[in-house]
Amino acid sequence: MNALHSLQTLAVSIRSVRKVYGDPRTGPVALKSIDLDIRDNEFFTLLGPSGCGKTTLLRMIAGFEFPTEGEILLYGENIADRPPFQRPVNTVFQHYALFPHMTIAENLAFGLESHPMGKVLNKTQMAERVREMLALVQMERFANRKPAQLSGGQQQRVALARALAPHPKVLLLDEPLSALDLKLRQAMREELKTIQARTGITFIFVTHDQEEALTMSDRIAVLSEGEVQQVGRPEDIYERPRNRFVADFIGETNFIEGTVTRVEDGLAWFAGPSGHPLPAQPCSDVRVGANVALSVRPERLHLVPGSTEGALPCRIEAQIYLGTDLQYQVSLSDGSRLTVRTPNCVDQSKRFAVGSQAGLLFDQGSASVLHD
Incomplete structure (x- = not known):
């Protein structure tokens, strides 16, 4: 595989990324020096305890924060200094942030209108995209309901549909299942994995839950104290942990x-x-x-x-x-x-x-x- 082809098949490349808050010489270090390659069409999970730096890394990929040092490449292009709206990524947060006064369909349409892609769609195309996304998450028949009329799991599906509607190249998911009860979390794990496979979009998923990571991921990066401890398939991480932290944290x-x-x-x-x-x-x-x-x-x-x-x-x-x-x-x-x-x-x-x-x-x- 030549270098150019290798870059084209990598969705995200993190190159020597360091994040320090405040003074770069004396401030608290969130990420020490991260190198990661995330492949196209991969379900990739950032796993670690609270404060390990996983959400900080996700926010830098999204453009909500910027690295102190290093590069972030999206399909071979350096995006480290680009604002969020100029990046072909979208984010699903732990809190769904659905507008309570709008119907589900209106929530999706508003999200599209606010995105550069929405500006090239006419009303008919916009309505079709909304219908298509609601069908993808099996919420088409709830299009005219308000968020308060939906369960937590249904609201999660709507938030996912809204994030997928602009067809981002990469979808970022920041602990999206943590507010759901056990049964709903288990059901949503299967749905997320199915939707990722159907859309072919690269998913980067952040969690502290080892079971979520093991059951959903193609590969996992285990983080601790701002450093990557191990990267590998779920079975590699579990069966062949590299160090004491990984062995103890996973199961x-x-x-x-x-x-x-x-x-x-x-x-x-x-x-x-x-x-x-x-x-x-x-x-x-x-x-x-x-x-x-x-x-x-x-x-x-x-x-x-x-x-x-x-x-x-x-x-x-x-x-x-x-x-x-x-x-x-x-x-x-x-x-x-x-x-x-x-x-x-x-x-x-x-x-x-x-x-x-x-x-x-x-x-x-x-x-x-x-x-x-």
Whole structure:
């Protein structure tokens, strides 16, 4: 792929972007030095805790804030100094900002009239665009209702339709589902992903919710304290976290100290708690004898009878009922504790009682080496 073609297939390129509020030398730093490539027609999520800089980055792509240093390229063109109305992007906010005195159709039409694209549409074309967008979000039959007559999920769909109406090249979504209840959030996740696939528009989604990011995204950028910690597909982020922050922030995990015993053909073998051998992991950038931190997800551990060959002896300290799963806290001979999660089974005789002795087996490739 040549450089020109590469630029054309990237929707947004963030190049060494730094954001400092106030004095660039002494002011608070929101973003330290961000480099990101977001592909055309991608559902890309910026994920991180409050204050990590994800919304600041989104606002700079939108043009509501400007970087202290660095470039923001949209399809190869530097837009860092352009005002919002000169950027082919649109934004859906957490608060929908629908005009209460207007009908749903009038809200969409007003948004179009305020956009440069709306000025080239006649009345018939405007009405058709409004109908088309309401149909896209399955709200066509509510066109003549006022926002107060709609549920939160329906208002969210209207806000989405209004943002999509001018056909932006990139749609920015700033925590748009956070005000909805659990069931509505789950339904809207599926709808957003479906709409993104149907329109072919690049979506950049901001959230602090790990489940939203994992279920909706093509790729995720995990941010912390103004820095990108890891970028990758949801399964890469979850199964192979780069560092302790990512492993801990995305889902639950166990941290284990291990010693490298062998490295061969891109695989590494480790001695874990009490010297117990752990299954080989895909990792070639460690040396024999090195002490490393490992992340093991609770569902990658399995409880078996204590007499099972090759199992690590453990004691059941606690059992927590989670509905679909059972979560166990187990202790090892060296005093360390691990969390184990198993599917809930109807046969209660297969559960391990608190205080009983058991064995622990690790899935092949279950432990990820943390690099920092």
